[in-house]
Amino acid sequence: MEIIVLAPRSFDEARGGADHLKARRPVIVNLKETDRDLARRIVDFACGVTYAIDGQMQRVGEEIFLFTPSTVTVNAESIHDGRVLFPMP
């Protein structure tokens, strides 16, 4: 199994991540260094891809997201006392 870690600085790079996701590889996307408007577009695009393939999106940090195909389960133990540590913006 392969996990992809991506810090995209262009939409093209995001598209590369989407191809990995389509190939059933989990993708971690760090948007910390990404231009704000571009980051928004990338998240929306990645959410679209994830929705299309019945995958899942999990926020794992302030600007870090984990996108998984339907073959991968995410067990987010980061949920403390019923409170999600990193809710969506």
Added chain:
Amino acid sequence: MEIIVLAPRSFDEARGGADHLKARRPVIVNLKETDRDLARRIVDFACGVTYAIDGQMQRVGEEIFLFTPSTVTVNAESIHDGRVLFPMP
């Protein structure tokens, strides 16, 4: 396949993550909300576990780490122009 996302606030929780890793599940650890000294201990402990099982550690954000068993490959495309975006502290 299952990926574990953890935001440990105690050493016990870190031990739980180590059990997942031993069971060959990738573990994402977010230490943003973790006490600084505890975070250091947890990273060292997790690195020890990872070393013991021939796994791999990849920093994916400022205080976010991905620990993987030997059965999982990490493809860190976050490396731009030969420069690692998130070097170890």
